[in-house]
């Protein structure tokens with residue numbers, strides 16, 4: 001729905017491939033590009049401190065398709081997200097010099 | 100409630116230590132634990148400081164002023180409807196950056212306000228140094244540092260409260276980028292005279308823009324049609340500017356402002372990785388994590404039994420000898436005295452040795468931050484039985500007492516999950532029932548029997564969840580649960596918490612235990628218990644194969660489960676250690692199983708009724724009763740075959 005990219009963010013980000021939070025390797029730092037899903041979910045994540053541009057890493061994945069543990073480095077919080085929800089958060093890699 | 104005393108509300112994001120701070124000022128009154136969403140209803144207390152009385156209110160935590168969970172709404176209703184004299188915004192200083200987003204939102208209310216930087220100890224451990232004067236200047240409100248868990252900084256806070264109430268200085272709302280400001284101003288000017296203003300026009304306008312797709316939006320549509328189309332076009336303009344929905348743009352504005360303030364007021368030196376981090380890695384490990392989970396709970400019950408059973412034997416002795424000395428007399432007085440001794444003895448010698456260790460250990464797990472972690476680990480299993488990980492902490496809380504566990508279901512977003520969880524909680528053995536299981540089954544039959552009983556109980560809950568899934572359509576919104584940092588529990592806090600719960604137990608359970616016991620001895624003296632026994636005998640002796648004397652104890656069991664089991668001795672006319680001489684092992688298990696499940700105890704039922712309505716309360720009774728009959732009948736059958 002709001003699939004267009006944010007211009008003021010693009011300039012800072014080195015081009016990389018966009019993927020969902022579920023697809024990234026553990027421990028590497030990524031940046032949130034977009035949060036999809038309905039307004040209800042979107043609002044919850046915003047108020048928990050998940051915004052576009054935040055740096056996140058995937059800390060852990062629980063066994064048997066369980067939830068993922070996401071660390072938000074910008075807010076310095078850890079949040080457990082069900083897979084369906086993690087899938088709605090799009091991220092892209094950032095350079096290794098940061099973090 | 101709002102007499103003439105100034106009303107001060109504690110508001111802040113979940114788990115920032117509001118209730119701990121409240122307790123350190125008002126005495127232990129509010130439950131605390133290292134889990135976001137502990138407080139689900141408000142607590143208030145009158146506090147005297149330097150000759151002035153203040154009415155202090157502790158509210159449930161809320162991430163933002165646009166709530167999504169029922170308990171967050173409680174917080175908001177409070178600040179919108181009962182306009183407080185002063186807002187105390189409590190912040191977890193170790194999460195300063197994120198927490199400031201709510202602070203900025205609160206500033207928009209333009210109520211007199213104080214910011215409390217709590218958990219300064221954790222912030223320092225993280226290597227953060229926060230410049231308070233700088234922060235005060237940026238926010239335009241006084242800032243106080245506290246370490247609530249050690250009661251540090253509360254005096255400074257109260258002094259600051261006193262000053263703020265005298266000056267009544269309202270802060271100035273933060274300003275955003277001019278593209279957003281322009282639209283806010285436009286709406287402020289367009290608000291009609293009769294539009295319900297919350298706090299002030301600016302706040303109302305911002306919230307109206309943010310309310311896109313929410314209930315408030317429909318309200319505006321119905322009552323102020325022309326305004327609605329204007330708001331829609333303002334939203335569109337804001338949204339075009341950043342190519343995101345308007346509510347996200349405003350939220351991002353706050354986010355950036357919060358980060359900016361954070362960077363200007365706080366320096367972070369690189370923190371060392373400490374033992375907490377290491378421990379966290381272990382208990383959250385995808386394989387070892389489950390191993391620890393099992394170990395923690397098995398170890399916990401083993402420990403409770405190990406502490407409790409020698410204590411029980413020791414404490415029972417004087418009551419036993421008293422009872423025996425009375426046995427030769429058969430008048431009313433002796434019978435009543437006997438009842439009294441059984442009641443007091445049951446309350447002290449049987450309940451205390453297990454109850455206190457359980458509360459202490461639960462308190463430790465709660466304050467450590469294990470509840471949320473268990474939720475993460477078990478989420479995947481919970482999905483399979485139609486719930487999700489967020490219900491796990493409630494089941495663990497239920498091990499203490501079912502009542503707060505059912506209240507805690509308020510943090511579940513979906514009504515369906517609330518109902519299913521609340522229907523299952525009465526099957527979780529609470530502290531009182533654990534006492535009985537340990538004191539009877541483990542003590543008389545051996546610890547393995549008790550362990551087996553627990554294991555069976557666990558399977559039963561899973562099975563019932565599957566059954567309920569058939570009736571309540573399952574559509575999971577998926578887990579979203581903040582995992583709080585692991586914290587080293589303070590022994591003082593755990594003790595206070597235990598003492599608080601113990602007091603409640605003594606106040607409510609003891610009168611019933613002792614009174615019930617005396618009444619039963621009176622009933623049996625006048626032979627009136629036979630009426631109940633005869634009436635219940637088809638169930639008790641027919642179906643379950645138990646001595647019909649036990650019928651009357653079930654009536655009391657509705658008040659409290661442990662009562663039925665304690666009264667068993669009296670009904671059968673034997674002492675504790677001789678129990679197995681009058682009933683068999685199978686009968687004991689059948690009875691324990693039946694009493695454990697047959698009905699939620701009175702207080703649990705009352706809370707289900709209050710929280711979820713009469714229909715669910717009746718459903719709960721029906722479910723419990725049918726499960727109890729089925730299970731105890733099966734136990735009887737199974738053991739008769741073996």
Ligand SMILES: Nc1nc2c(ncn2[C@@H]2O[C@H](COP(=O)(O)OP(=O)(O)OP(=O)(O)O)[C@@H](O)[C@H]2O)c(=O)[nH]1
Nearest residue numbers: 114115116117118119132133136137138160246247
């Ligand atoms: N280290 C440390 N721990 C604290 C401090 N204040 C509170 N805690 C702990 O933080 C946890 C959360 O405290 P609560 O008082 O329950 O938090 P709350 O803000 O009332 O939480 P909700 O009711 O869920 O919104 C508890 O385990 C406290 O023991 C502090 O100053 N330092």
Ligand SMILES: [Mg+2]
Nearest residue numbers: 117118137138
């Ligand atoms: Mg609280």
